[in-house]
Amino acid sequence: MSLFTSESVTEGHPDKVADAISDAVVDAMLTQDKTSHCAIETIVANGVVLVAGEATTQSYVDVAALVRETLQQIGYNDPARGLDGGSCGVLVALNNQSPDIAQGVATSWETRHGEARDRYDQQGAGDQGLMFGYACDETPNLMPLPIDMAHRLAERLAAVRHDGTLPYLRPDGKTQVTIDYEDGRPVRVDTIVVSAQHDPDVKYEHILSDLAREVMKPVVDMYGMDTGGITRLVNPTGRFVVGGPLADAGLTGRKIIVDTYGGMARHGGGAFSGKDASKVDRSAAYALRWVAKNVVAAGLAARCELQAAYAIGRAHPVSLKVDTFGTGQAPDDRIAAAVTAVADLRPAAIIERLELTKPIFSRTTNYGHFGRKGFTWERLDLKDDLASAVS
Numbered sequence: 001m002s003l004f005t006s007e008s009v010t011e012g013h014p015d016k017v018a019d020a021i022s023d024a025v026v027d028a029m030l031t032q033d034k035t036s037h038c039a040i041e042t043i044v045a046n047g048v049v050l051v052a053g054e055a056t057t058q059s060y061v062d063v064a065a066l067v068r069e070t071l072q073q074i075g076y077n078d079p080a081r082g083l084d085g086g087s088c089g090v091l092v093a094l095n096n097q098s099p100d101i102a103q104g105v106a107t108s109w110e111t112r113h114g115e116a117r118d119r120y121d122q123q124g125a126g127d128q129g130l131m132f133g134y135a136c137d138e139t140p141n142l143m144p145l146p147i148d149m150a151h152r153l154a155e156r157l158a159a160v161r162h163d164g165t166l167p168y169l170r171p172d173g174k175t176q177v178t179i180d181y182e183d184g185r186p187v188r189v190d191t192i193v194v195s196a197q198h199d200p201d202v203k204y205e206h207i208l209s210d211l212a213r214e215v216m217k218p219v220v221d222m223y224g225m226d227t228g229g230i231t232r233l234v235n236p237t238g239r240f241v242v243g244g245p246l247a248d249a250g251l252t253g254r255k256i257i258v259d260t261y262g263g264m265a266r267h268g269g270g271a272f273s274g275k276d277a278s279k280v281d282r283s284a285a286y287a288l289r290w291v292a293k294n295v296v297a298a299g300l301a302a303r304c305e306l307q308a309a310y311a312i313g314r315a316h317p318v319s320l321k322v323d324t325f326g327t328g329q330a331p332d333d334r335i336a337a338a339v340t341a342v343a344d345l346r347p348a349a350i351i352e353r354l355e356l357t358k359p360i361f362s363r364t365t366n367y368g369h370f371g372r373k374g375f376t377w378e379r380l381d382l383k384d385d386l387a388s389a390v391s
Contacts, residue, residue, distance in 0.1 A: 002180070010158045022041065039054050075162075083245045105123060126278040153215060154175045156219055166211075168202045300324070
C-alpha cells in the first residue's frame with residue numbers, strides 16, 4: 001500500500017479570492033488591450049483588499065469596482081461571511097512595468113544579437129525561471145486522480161451552495177483526497193476530508209449527512225472507485241463558522257500546488273494568477289501541460305513530466321527535459337527531440353498557438369488550471385505528430 005494525498009479549495013478560500021481578483025484585473029485589461037503586460041498581486045484581509053503590482057496597458061479598468069463585483073459573485077456580501085464586497089476598503093497601488101523588463105519582452109536577446117530567424121524570435125521571455133508540465137493516464141483527462149477528485153469535490157461544494165441545495169453553506173471551503181496506490185496504479189479511495197464554512201445555527205450532524213449525500217457520494221461515484229472502508233472527515237474541528245478573509249488573510253499565488261498537479265509533479269517557482277502570457281511562469285507552464293498531455297495521449301508514456309527553463313529577454317528556452325519515469329515507449333531523449341521538433345516553446349509561438357491574448361484567465365482561477373475542458377492547452381492536437389516524430 002502506498003498512499004498519496006492532494007487538496008483543493010473552493011472559490012471562497014482567501015487565497016483563491018486573491019487569485020480571482022488578480023485574474024479579473026488581467027482579463028479586464030486584455031479585453032481592452034490584448035498587448036497588456038501585467039503582474040497583479042492581491043491581498044485580502046478583514047475588511048480590506050489591496051491590489052498592487054505592475055501593469056503596462058492602454059486600457060482603463062476601474063479596479064475598485066471590479067474588486068467589489070468579484071467579491072459579491074463569490075458570495076462575500078456580508079461581513080459575517082468574512083468580507084462584504086459592498087463596504088470593504090479597496091486600496092490600489094499599481095505601477096508601470098519596469099522598462100528593463102519591458103525591453104527584453106519587446107526586443108529579444110536574439111534580435112539584439114542579430115540571431116532572430118523569424119517573428120517568434122523577436123519576443124523574449126518576461127522573466128527567467130523553470131516550469132513544469134505533467135500528464136498521466138490515471139483519469140480520462142490525464143490528470144493525477146487525487147487532485148482531480150479533490151477539485152471535483154471542491155467544485156461540487158461550491159455548486160450546492162450557489163444552487164441553494166445547501167443554503168446554509170458559506171463561501172470558504174477545502175477538500176482533500178488520499179488515494180491508495182498499488183504498483184503505481186490507484187486502486188482505492190482511502191480518506192476524504194471536506195471542510196465547509198457554514199451558518200452558525202446548523203447542527204454538525206446535519207452538515208455531516210448533507211455533505212456525505214450531496215458532495216462526497218456523487219463525486220466518488222463519478223470515478224468508479226472502490227468505496228469500501230473510506231474514512232470520511234467533515235469539519236474535523238466540529239465547527240467552521242468564521243472563515244474567509246475574516247479568519248485568514250489571502251494572497252495571490254499561494255495555492256500553486258492546488259493550481260497544478262496536487263504535488264504529484266514538480267512545480268517551478270512562479271504562480272499563474274495575475275500574470276499575462278508574456279510571463280512564462282504562466283504561458284510556458286500551460287504549454288508544457290499541453291505537450292505532456294499529448295505525449296501520454298499518443299501512447300508514448302503512461303506518465304510524462306516536462307521541464308523547460310528560460311532566461312529573461314531570450315526567446316528560446318535554455319533547457320528542455322523529459323521524464324517518463326520508466327513508462328516511456330521510447331527513450332526520454334528521443335521523446336524530448338520529438339517535442340523540440342513538434343512544439344515551438346518560444347513565448348510568442350506559445351501565445352499565438354494557445355490563443356493567450358484572450359481574456360480567459362478568470363476561468364482558470366478555481367478548481368485547477370489543468371484537466372478541465374475548454375482550454376487550448378488541453379487539446380490533443382499534437383499526439384499524431386509526436387508519435388510520428390518518435391518513430
